[in-house]
Amino acid sequence: MAEPVLMAWSGGKDSALALQEVLRDQRYRVVALVTTVTTGYERISMHGVRRTLLHRQARALGLRLDEVLISPHASNEEYERQMAATLTAARARCAGLDAVVFGDLFLADIRAYRERMLARIGMRGLFPLWLRDTRELAADCVRQGYKAVLACVDSRALPAAFAGREFDTALLGDLPPGIDPCGENGEFHTFVYAGPILHAPVPHRRGAIVVREDRFVYCDLEEIPTS
Numbered sequence: 001m002a003e004p005v006l007m008a009w010s011g012g013k014d015s016a017l018a019l020q021e022v023l024r025d026q027r028y029r030v031v032a033l034v035t036t037v038t039t040g041y042e043r044i045s046m047h048g049v050r051r052t053l054l055h056r057q058a059r060a061l062g063l064r065l066d067e068v069l070i071s072p073h074a075s076n077e078e079y080e081r082q083m084a085a086t087l088t089a090a091r092a093r094c095a096g097l098d099a100v101v102f103g104d105l106f107l108a109d110i111r112a113y114r115e116r117m118l119a120r121i122g123m124r125g126l127f128p129l130w131l132r133d134t135r136e137l138a139a140d141c142v143r144q145g146y147k148a149v150l151a152c153v154d155s156r157a158l159p160a161a162f163a164g165r166e167f168d169t170a171l172l173g174d175l176p177p178g179i180d181p182c183g184e185n186g187e188f189h190t191f192v193y194a195g196p197i198l199h200a201p202v203p204h205r206r207g208a209i210v211v212r213e214d215r216f217v218y219c220d221l222e223e224i225p226t227s
Contacts, residue, residue, distance in 0.1 A: 002026060002027060002028055002098065003027060003028050003029065003030035003096065004028075004030075004031045004094050004095075004096055004097045004152060004156070005022060005028045005029065005030055005097070005099045005100065005101050005126065006030070006031065006032055006033075006034050006066070006087070006090055006097065006099070006100045006101065006102075007019050007022065007030050007032070007033050007034065007063070007101045008034050008100050008101060008102045008103070009033035009034060009035045009037075009057075009058075009065075009097050010035065010044065010046075010117065010189070011035065011044050011053075011054055011057055011151075011190075011191050011192065012047065012049055012103075012105035012148065012151075012189055012190040012192060013048050013141050013146060013148045013167060013182070013190045013192050014017070014105065014129065014184075014201060015103045015192075016103075016127050016141075016146060016148075016192045016195060016197060017100055017103065017129060017137065017140075017141060017146075018102065018127075018128050019101070019103075019168070020058060020059075020196065020197050021128035021129065022101050022128060023128070023175040023197060025059065025128075028099075028101075028126075030063060030101070031064065031090070031094050032063060032064040032065065032066045032090060032213065033058055033061070033063050033065045033066065034066045034067075034083075034086060034087070034100065034147070035065065035066075035067055035068065036067075036068040036070060036079070036082075036083070037051055037054070037067045037068065037070070038070055038071070038072055038074070039069050039070070040070055040071070040072050041066075041072060045070060045188060046152070047151050047152055047186055047189040047190075047191065048151055048152050048189075048210075048212075048216075048218040048220075049151050049191045049221055050220075050221065050222070050223060051067075052223045053191065053202060053204055053221060053223055056202045056203075056223070057192070057193075057198070057202055060198040060199050060200050060201070060202055061197060061198060061199070062199060064087075066086050066090055067086075068082050068083050068086045069082060070082050070169055072156055074167055080117055083117065084117075084120065084121050086101065087118075087121060087123060090119060091121075091123075092149070093173075096190070098122065098123050098124060098221070099123060099124050099126050099127065100114075100115060100118060100124075100125055100126070101126045101127075102125055102126070102127055104127055104129070104130065104184075105127055105130065105132060105134055105137070105182060105184045106130070106131055106134070106184060107130055107133070107184060107185075107215060111125070111127060111130070112121075120185045124176035131210075134180050134181050134182040134184060135181045137181075137182055138172055138182050139169075139172065139181075140141060141167070142168055142169055142172070144193060144195065144196055145194075145195055145196060146167075146194070146195035146196070146217060147167075147192070147193050147194035147195060148166070148167040148190040148191060148192045148193065148195075149164060149165070149166055149167065149190065149191050149193065149199070149204075149206065149219065149221065150162055150163055150164060150165050150166075150167060150189070150190055150219065151163075151172075151189055151190060151191040151218065151219055151221055152188060152189040152190065152216055152217070152218050152219075153187070153188045153216070153218075154186055154187055154215060154217075154218070155211075155215055155217050155218045156179035156215055157179060157185070157186070157187040157188075158175075158176070158187045158188055160181055160209075160211070162174075162188060163188075163209055163217040163219045164206045164209065164219030166189065167190050191204075203224035203226055204221045204222060204223060204224055205221070205222050205224055206219055206220075206221060206222075207219070207220035207221065207222040208220045
């Protein structure tokens with residue numbers, strides 16, 4: 001019988017690729033997405049994508065969405081408390097649930113942090129993309145037909161003009177030397193709006209470019225109403 005797991009979902013391409021790996025693995029059954037949302041802003045934390053688009057993503061994936069709600073400028077303690085509460089509630093709802101899937105690629109300190117946090121509540125992490133070559137992974141993402149847009153760019157690493165660009169072969173060729181093709185060092189974050197695991201594209205349009213903290217450049221992705 002397939003083991004139930006949760007998917008730590010950021011809305012980006014690495015989450016999508018990790019989710020795809022788990023969906024193809026008959027050992028596991030994904031019971032819900034888990035996404036951190038900043039209240040007040042009503043956006044995916046760090047990525048800055050609107051909550052309404054997150055909900056549309058979840059519907060396109062055909063999966064339940066569990067939101068971890070944190071306040072603006074939340075402390076790490078608040079984040080950990082809210083995450084633990086959300087995961088504990090999910091475990092109470094689903095017998096045998098004790099694992100969370102992450103799309104992390106090679107940052108050992110981040111992986112160790114996640115594993116410590118989960119261990120406190122008797123859970124463990126799964127990392128299906130761990131140590132995959134990021135250049136090959138980025139190219140494979142495009143080759144498989146995933147469609148994504150750069151929703152956030154760290155202008156200390158990457159020119160602000162990359163915000164709002166399509167994650168495609170042209171973008172990969174334009175990345176400056178030293179920039180990880182998957183943005184694993186935080187150079188950029190993406191929003192996946194179409195691809196093999198989505199039942200339908202997520203309608204959206206590129207809106208205003210907004211700069212926060214004199215560093216992070218966001219392309220405000222807007223929801224397109226559907227009839």
